[in-house]
Structures are given as structure tokens and as C-alpha cells.
Amino acid sequence: MESKSKYIPLKELDIYQLSRKLSSKAWNIYQRLDYHLRKNWGDQMISSIDSVGANIAEGYARFHFLDRIKFYYIARASLSESVEHWIDLGLERKIVLQEEFEEIYSISKNLQIKLNRQIKTSYDAKKQV
Incomplete structure (x- = not known):
């Protein structure tokens, strides 16, 4: 049987x-x-948002389940920092437009749900080994 x-x-x-x-x-x-x-807002905002994808990539490349899950947790935390703090602060300070905020917020909520699912899937796969 071919796998x-x-x-x-x-x-x-x-x-x-x-x-x-x-x-x-x-x-x-x-x-x-x-x-x-x-220098005062943008560098931190872009670094935190870019770290979401970087941590997903690093976690996905990890062999051990718990190591992989750790990076997904870090990605989820960076997502929260990025949107709940930096983008929200940008909206408050009128750096981010309302339309941009709503689009970013929508993407982030979808990503958060899928990240949670990926974490659960990784835990479930660990249990099967």
C-alpha cells in the first residue's frame, strides 16, 4: 500500500x-x-506583524511537536501585539484608516482561529505518536 x-x-x-x-x-x-x-510607531508595528509569519515558518520547520507548538504560540502572541496594540493605537492616533483597521482586524481574527486550530492539530498529532 502506497503512503x-x-x-x-x-x-x-x-x-x-x-x-x-x-x-x-x-x-x-x-x-x-x-x-x-x-521610527516611533511604524518600525515596531511592522516588526511585530512580520514576526507572525516568521514564527509560523520557523514552527512549521520544526520536527518536534512541542517545539513547533511553541512557535505557533509565539506567532499568536505577536498577532495580538500587532493588531490589538499597534494597529489599534494607529487607528486611535489617526495613522491607520478605519477601512484599513477593519480589513486587518478581519484577517487577524481569521488567522487567530486557524492558528488555534493548527496548535490543536499539532497537539493531536503528538498524542498519536
Whole structure:
């Protein structure tokens, strides 16, 4: 009986695609900032949003389940920092437009649900070994 691989390349993984979509939306905001706003708000905002995808990529490449899950937890925490703090603060300070906020918030909620599912799936796979 031939075994079919269940491996999905990183770029085809839903959570990674959503993280890249978030990074793209954040980059659009970052590009229009002047030097002062980039240094005081934008650099931290873009770093935290980009770290979501970076941690998903690193976790996905890990062999051990608990190691993988640790990076997914870090990605989820970075997602919260990015949207619940930096993007919300940007909206409050009128750096982020309402339409941008709503789009980013929608993507982030979807990503959060899928990240939670990925964490559960990883725990379930560990139990089967």
C-alpha cells in the first residue's frame, strides 16, 4: 500500500498565507509614514506583524511537536501585539484608516482561529505518536 504524503509546502499553508496578507496590509501603511512616524510607531508595528509569519515558518520547520507548538504560540502572541496594540493605537492616533483597521482586524481574527486550530492539530498529532 502506497503512503501519500500529507506535507503541505509552507507557502500553501493557510496560516502562513494569512500572515503574509497581514504583512502586506501593514507594509502599505508603513510606506506612507514620514520618518518620525516610522521610527516611533511604524518600525515596531511592522516588526511585530512580520514576526507572525516568521514564527509560523520557523514552527512549521520544526520536527518536534512541542517545539513547533511553541512557535505557533509565539506567532499568536505577536498577532495580538500587532493588531490589538499597534494597529489599534494607529487607528486611535489617526495613522491607520478605519477601512484599513477593519480589513486587518478581519484577517487577524481569521488567522487567530486557524492558528488555534493548527496548535490543536499539532497537539493531536503528538498524542498519536
